[in-house]
Amino acid sequence: MIKTIYQFYHDGFSNMKLGKKLWLLIAIKLFILFAVIKYFFFPNILEEKFDNDTQRSNYILEQLTLQGEDNGTH
């Protein structure tokens, strides 16, 4: 069964024509997206700034309350 599935995918990929170019394009794109763009330019701000969810909650609560204060709430 596993051999049949392997053979199916192997033959499929081996017989591709345009598909090879498309897979290359997908691989380059995924590399750029995850290894370059995500890694260098798109950190998860809350994950990076804080160690746990309690700290994250407190930070967001602070934003929600202090920005309201700044807007003349109090």
Add this chain to the structure above:
Amino acid sequence: MEHIDPSLIDWSRTQFALTALYHWIFVPLTLGLTFIVAIMESIYVKTGNPWWKKTTKFWMGLLAINFAIGLATGIIMEFEFGTNWSNYSWIVGDIFGAPLAIEGLMAFFMESTFFAIMFFGWDKVSKKTHLLSTWLVAIGSNLSALWILIANGWMQHPVGMTFNPDTARNEMTDFWAIVFNPNAYTKFLHTISSGYVLASLFVIAISSWYLLKKRDIQFAKRSIIVASSFGLIVSLFTLTTGDDSARQVALNQPMKLAAMEGLYDGKSNAEIVTFGILNPSKTLKDTQEPFLFKVAIPGGLSLLSYHNFDAYVPGIKQIVYGDKEHKIMSTKEKIAQGKLAVKALTDYKKAKKAGDKKSAKKAKDVFETHSQYLGYGYLKSPEDIVPNVPITFYAFHTMVGFGTWFILLFILILYTSMTNELHNKRWLLLAGIWSLPMGYIAQEAGWITAEVGRQPWAIQDMLPVGMATSSISSGSVMFTFWMFALLFTGLLIAEVKIMTTQIKIGPKEESHV
């Protein structure tokens, strides 16, 4: 306290708009073309005619190109959530988690199994198994879109959740209320059906080009009959789902509806503008006419919005300044209520920190009383709730105008195909080709209407965009904006180049993929 730079908000919004609009170039074609190839393959399996196999394989090849280039372009929006919109992602986290996880799992299993059978399985599995896989790819791709649109529908009309002041998150209280949110399923049906219209236009445009070039004539005629029949049915369906969607907007986002129609003063028996040129100097506070020119149907807006010719439709002024006669609360009052919610949240936080349970409970009760207006507490003035009227109006009318043209086009093309006259009607073939870019413009215009029209809200009435952004430098967002502009433009050029090469090669016995 971290102050948010207004240019940061603008750049974050512009970047999100850029990525969403580019992503949406690829998605609707995949959603629709999967169904068109499934229909073509069904005809092949039923008739056994190898011409249909060849036809199916050609369009499947173009589907593969679009799918490969569009793949993962949506993931960039998730990157942006974590970096540019971290407040927003934290606040919505619990609501978005389930739908997006289901979407991710579905996409993975569908793509790794049924896509593989669809592309690799010709002559390796039985005809019926292959056909089943093709249909499952079509259904699965569309179900994948369902979960994304449920998330989007929730932002337009948040239901099935409660805001937890301890965690600062919206927590899901009713999964099914979120799934069956009327705003979500009308949006889903309208969005996917418009994708089917685009795919039909795509097949017609390419087939029309073959007919104009007098090559692959039988293939082109066959494809056009499938695409125009499918296109006509789905464009009529798109019309009805658009009507449902607009009714939801009337009920839940009246400001968006007023902006879509350039309606400054509310009225009963409100007219619907079929074509109009807005007065560019019109402001909210003056008495100038909102239109320089318009063609309108009396009572049309009341009828479409509330199924009643005499129904009252509030205008921008009534929503901003209130209207006691029609029991419309002014935005000034909503802002006051919102500020009470923000103050109660602050008091709750302080009381909790001080260990004062009694005060904390009292503050929490006050918060819950006013929490439905929480987002208004962050607005500076009532006029802040007015979105960009010209963009919303023109985007909406472009979408509707083009959509109406597509219905007429499908009727004309189907009729002339059935009478075997189409190949002699050069003007109609040219119209078929030119309608493809119009289809893309209509797709983007639909999203512009939906998203610009709901400004300033990231989550309707709960979270304005200014509160949803992260405190980061606008320079970094500007930089990544241009980076994405380059990346996406490169992908688009690759798509067009590879597609046009394959189209010029034309249908062959063997698959191009």
